[in-house]
Amino acid sequence: xxxxxxxxxxxxxxxxxxxxxxxxxxxxxxxxxxxxxxxxxxxxxxxxxxxxxxxxxxxxxxxxxxxxxxxxxxxxxxxxxxxxxxxxxxxxxxxxxxxxxxxxxxxxxxxxxxxxxxxxxxxxxxxxxxxxxxxxxxxxxxxxxxxxxxxxxxxxxxxxxxxxxxxxxxxxxxxxxxxxxxxxxxxxxxxxxxxxxxxxxxxxxxxxxxxxxxxxxxxxxxxxxxxxxxxxxxxxxxxxxxxxxxxxxxxxxxxxxxxxxxxxxxxxxxxxxxxxxxxxxxxxxxxxxxxxxxxxxxxxxxxxxxxxxxxxxxxxxxxxxxxxxxxxxxxxxxxxxxxxxxxxxxxxxxxxxxxxxxxxxxxxxxxxxxxxxxxxxxxxxxxxxxxxxxxxxxxxxxxxxxxxxxxxxxxxxxxxxxxxxxxxxxxxxxxxxxxxxxxxxxxxxxxxxxxxxxxxxxxxxxxxxxxxxxxxxxxxxxxxxxxxxxxxxxxxxxxxxxxxxxxxxxxxxxxxxxxxxxxxxxxxxxxxxxxxxxxxxxxxxxxxxxxxxxxxxxxxxxxxxxxxxxxxxxxxxxxxxxxxxxxxxxxxxxxxxxxxxxxxxxxxxxxxxxxxxxxxxxxxxxxxxxxxxxxxxxxxxxxxxxxxxxxxxxxxxxxxxxxxxxxxxxxxxxxxxxxxxxxxxx
Amino acid sequence: xxxxxxxxxxxxxxxxxxxxxxxxxxxxxxxxxxxxxxxxxxxxxxxxxxxxxxxxxxxxxxxxxxxxxxxxxxxxxxxxxxxxxxxxxxxxxxxxxxxxxxxxxxxxxxxxxxxxxxxxxxxxxxxxxxxxxxxxxxxxxxxxxxxxxxxxxxx
Numbered sequence: 001x002x003x004x005x006x007x008x009x010x011x012x013x014x015x016x017x018x019x020x021x022x023x024x025x026x027x028x029x030x031x032x033x034x035x036x037x038x039x040x041x042x043x044x045x046x047x048x049x050x051x052x053x054x055x056x057x058x059x060x061x062x063x064x065x066x067x068x069x070x071x072x073x074x075x076x077x078x079x080x081x082x083x084x085x086x087x088x089x090x091x092x093x094x095x096x097x098x099x100x101x102x103x104x105x106x107x108x109x110x111x112x113x114x115x116x117x118x119x120x121x122x123x124x125x126x127x128x129x130x131x132x133x134x135x136x137x138x139x140x141x142x143x144x145x146x147x148x149x150x151x152x153x154x155x156x157x158x159x160x161x162x163x164x165x166x167x168x169x170x171x172x173x174x175x176x177x178x179x180x181x182x183x184x185x186x187x188x189x190x191x192x193x194x195x196x197x198x199x200x201x202x203x204x205x206x207x208x209x210x211x212x213x214x215x216x217x218x219x220x221x222x223x224x225x226x227x228x229x230x231x232x233x234x235x236x237x238x239x240x241x242x243x244x245x246x247x248x249x250x251x252x253x254x255x256x257x258x259x260x261x262x263x264x265x266x267x268x269x270x271x272x273x274x275x276x277x278x279x280x281x282x283x284x285x286x287x288x289x290x291x292x293x294x295x296x297x298x299x300x301x302x303x304x305x306x307x308x309x310x311x312x313x314x315x316x317x318x319x320x321x322x323x324x325x326x327x328x329x330x331x332x333x334x335x336x337x338x339x340x341x342x343x344x345x346x347x348x349x350x351x352x353x354x355x356x357x358x359x360x361x362x363x364x365x366x367x368x369x370x371x372x373x374x375x376x377x378x379x380x381x382x383x384x385x386x387x388x389x390x391x392x393x394x395x396x397x398x399x400x401x402x403x404x405x406x407x408x409x410x411x412x413x414x415x416x417x418x419x420x421x422x423x424x425x426x427x428x429x430x431x432x433x434x435x436x437x438x439x440x441x442x443x444x445x446x447x448x449x450x451x452x453x454x455x456x457x458x459x460x461x462x463x464x465x466x467x468x469x470x471x472x473x474x475x476x477x478x479x480x481x482x483x484x485x486x487x488x489x490x491x492x493x494x495x496x497x498x499x500x501x502x503x504x505x506x507x508x509x510x511x512x513x514x515x516x517x518x519x520x521x522x523x524x525x526x527x528x529x530x531x532x533x534x535x536x537x538x539x540x541x542x543x544x545x546x547x548x549x550x551x552x553x554x555x556x557x558x559x560x561x562x563x564x565x566x567x568x569x570x571x572x573x574x575x576x577x578x579x580x581x582x583x584x585x586x587x588x589x590x591x592x593x594x595x596x597x598x599x600x601x602x603x604x605x606x607x608x609x610x611x612x613x614x615x616x617x618x619x620x621x622x623x624x625x626x627x628x629x630x631x632x633x634x635x636x637x638x639x640x641x642x643x644x645x646x647x648x649x650x651x652x653x654x655x656x657x658x659x660x661x662x663x664x665x666x667x668x669x670x671x672x673x674x675x676x677x678x679x680x681x682x
Numbered sequence: 683x684x685x686x687x688x689x690x691x692x693x694x695x696x697x698x699x700x701x702x703x704x705x706x707x708x709x710x711x712x713x714x715x716x717x718x719x720x721x722x723x724x725x726x727x728x729x730x731x732x733x734x735x736x737x738x739x740x741x742x743x744x745x746x747x748x749x750x751x752x753x754x755x756x757x758x759x760x761x762x763x764x765x766x767x768x769x770x771x772x773x774x775x776x777x778x779x780x781x782x783x784x785x786x787x788x789x790x791x792x793x794x795x796x797x798x799x800x801x802x803x804x805x806x807x808x809x810x811x812x813x814x815x816x817x818x819x820x821x822x823x824x825x826x827x828x829x830x831x832x833x834x835x836x837x
Contacts, residue, residue: 200821242730270808344805352805356797364790371777371786381782384724386732386775393790409683523703623702633703 003068006056007147010097013049013104014137016042020107020130025195036123040111043126046133047108052103054088057146067153070094070146070662075546076159078571084615086170087160092145092294095173100136102174105131106210110185117206124192125185132184135317143310146640159571159600168228175221176248180286182214183251184257190276192327194332199276204266207279211336212260215255216656222248223649231608236517236619236637236644241387246369247289250362257358260351268340268348268413274355275454280329284322291318292369296449312570343415354401357576361397368393402456402507405500406463411566424470428462437678443516453511460504464497493641495659499652506648512641523626524634530579533638535588535618540578542632544624547573547599556592556609572596576605577622581611617642700737700745707749717747719761723748724775732775 020042027035059065062084066072074091075084083090085245089098107129114122140146163169189207193199225248230238239245260276264271269319291314307453342348368385375383406428410421422429436455443450471489472482520532554576574596581588591609598605611618616639701720707713720734725741733741733748744765751761765773777783 118822151778158773237735240730240735338808340808342805342808346801346808348808351807352801356794356801358798360790360794363793366790367786371783377788379782382772383777383783384730384772384775385777385786386722386724386730388722388776389786392776393787397790397794521701521703521706 002056002059003147006053007145009029009049010053010137010141010147013046013053013100014134014141015136016046017130017133020046020217021127021134023127025127026535027133027196028120028123028127033119036119039123039126039130040114042130043104043107043111046130047104049419050097050101050104050137052212053147053494054097057094057097058085058088061085062158066155066157067149069148069150069354072150072154072157074160075129075157076571077156079160079165082167083160083165083170087164090160090164090170090171093140093144093249094176094179096136096140096144097146097289099177099181100133100140102139103129103133103136103184103598105369106181106185110210120196120200121189121192121203121206124195125188126184128188129184132188132321134203135320139310139313139317139468142572143313156305157530159598162572162596162598162601162605163232165571165598166222166228166232168232169226172221172224172228175217177221179214179216179218179221180251180289182210182217183255183279184212184287185210186255187325190279191328193276194325194328197332197335199265199272201266204262204275204423205664207275208259208262208266208306209513210530211255211258211279212656212660215252215259216653216660218248218252218255219649219653219656220253223646223653226649227584227646230642231610232605236608236617236639236642238513238642239314241368241385241390242260243369244289244364247292248287250365250369251270251289252281253358253362253365254278254285257355257362258282260354260358261569264340264348264351267272268342270338270340270342270348271352271355272336272338276333276336277329278355280322280325284325285312285366285442287318287321288633292421304578323430340414341418342413345411345418347408347411347415350404353404354408357397357404361394361401364394365390397454398507399456402460403502406459406466409463409496409500410467425463425466426453428459428466431462432456432459447515449510453515454508456509457511460507461501464500464504468497487542490662490664492662493554495655495657495662497655498654498658502648502651502653502655504648505651506646509641509644509648513645514640515638517637519635519637521633523631530616530634530636532636532639533616534583535638536582537618537620537634537636538580538582539632539634540580542575542577542625545574545576547571556590571597571600572605575622575625577609577620577634579620579636581610591618591620593620595622595624612643614641614643614647616640690694700735700741700796702742705742705745705749709753712749712752716745716757719748719752719758720745722762722775723765724773726769727774825827 020039024039024042026035027033027038042403057068060068060071061075061082064071064075064084066075070091070093074094075087079087087094089095107126110117110122110126117125143669186207189203189210191316193203226238231239258275260280261271261275265275291311293309294314304486339347348426368389371385372383375381406425407421410424411418432455435458436451439454440451465562468486471481471493472484472486477485518533518563520530522530524530524539526539526541528539530539556576576592576594576596579593580589581591589611591611593609594607596605596607597603606621609620615638619637619639619642621635623635625632701717707716717734720726721732723733723744725733725736725738725744727740728736728738731741733744748761750764751764762774763764770775778785779788
């Protein structure tokens, strides 16, 4: 009954979305206020209906209703409760429903908080948003119906893929979808502006928070996915340049560019056409990503549901959305005029450069991802594009970006002097070079990767500190006065510094990890001592835990790791190694890597043991038991600064959130709320 | 997107790292070279994985083959050429710079230069452009502005 309600609500949502796509748009064209006003309630109702559908599906998963096909295929009565819940989106159909739910959520948010949004723009934006909803609701209902029943109810399900039974991966898709779908908001605003033929500071001020929110979610989502790969795949790789990863990385790169160009539109009324184009392209890349993953045209390690019908349907959506929006762009864009006047050396110009580098970097990832497909299509030649390509073709652009960032960030609007900025930054550059040199000396020559990466990171951080120092006026007002002034600066400025510092942390982690990682692969017997980095691992033994045993993780790992891994063991058997991580005579940690076997899915998984500190990760993997019965293949890794990669992403995201809380966005959005403390920034 | 899909990655690739203890060469310098080479060679039956990452049987065979060639004194280029002769360019994760792959390698630099030129032209035009008169606010915007300003004073 609940299932049918959900199914019915989903179908009704499609009808509402059709209404919402057509009526407000037509009304806006005619200037009929009543028709335009229909958009907001329609968006709210649509969100409510999709919410009901999603709740119904969640209910089916949580109560293990195996009469539903996807519950049968992806769940099991013994699965831990948390994964019964998250299993709702751990499959193609359910994840599409989540996608649509988030789409409706964003529409609902605009409807609810956009009270100050000009009526015409609001109506058109919600209408475009509803067109996307129509396409994806139809896709879900007609090709991937989550509410399909089985003719006979099975006694139990086939269980969820064990690799998805993981908290990291359980929360990864919602973040990623928030990001992808959030970009649909920027897209809808862009298309609405094209229809309206008007792009001004109000528009930019409205687009930027949505893009920021999407960008923050995408940053967290990508970081989570990367961290999951790191601890779950069993050898500590964290980025594979796989097509599916690229599919999330390309929109991120363009969203980053969009964030920066929207500032120019907002503050300087320039770069309008380019910003609109970026908004269209960023969401188009999200759609292309969907297509890549759902259609199976690209061989990816993540290859998913290879259903040609679904592929064709998504290709249709893709074609209509991209061709339609770009055609509209071609017709309307030439009429849009940039107004701001600025010199070739100015903050505006620096942001243009930022956009150029990010867009080119995105293009490199794009040709790398789709290149093999096109090549095969053109002359039948099969080629491969993997990590070594990107390291050579992509990385230089990131280096350029990092080199230019501190300088660009300090240039004044309109007219700036490069010489003056360099004079203010020379000490940061010199210090960064000195740090790089010191690192090079410490590692006793060798590869330049780590010294260069760390020097760049230092350059970014010192550059941000220089800016803080000057903005606070510490030189004039002293320490206390400087701090007070800094505290009074707009949060958007703080967001900028925090996000840039986060980028520096990630760059540092990546450079250090890539350059200094050491590994040890060997056969070991209990009692053996394995040197790794400055430590020694003492192999204490392996314990076998049968299916259904309570999960005796005991003293293993640290608290965070225990929380992350979960403590229930009901649907797998495991062999758990015990290694003492020794620093001289002191035990630093007890590390318990596992080999698990999930009998329902007949799949073994490896659970690495990771001891993580700011300075380094120690990473241990238990391989196969050898035929002699007592020795095991053991891999151990010493990974300097590994955690900084994801820490940096978190800091970047935090910077985005800080910027999102800036007063100028709140002023425009929430009407009539008493506001007492926000005025200080004036 | 849909990293949910990651699942199949592992269904296909299986967990755990690739290089087995018995494959490792005694000479650390040769082993290091073999590892670096392995990272550039695709595991042909896998999906976009290097033989260094994959634990498929074929990847193991290729890893052992690479180590044999390295131990036999082949240069890095010779080892790669040996594999290309056998399996075609598909085996290389870093495509060679050739006419067919030109777009792949040149897209970045070409776009950077072309885009840079366009940006410079744009910036020069911006410098000269006369600022047009600000478009007047619509009645609706005027009202909104008044409201915002009014509220701020109260705050």
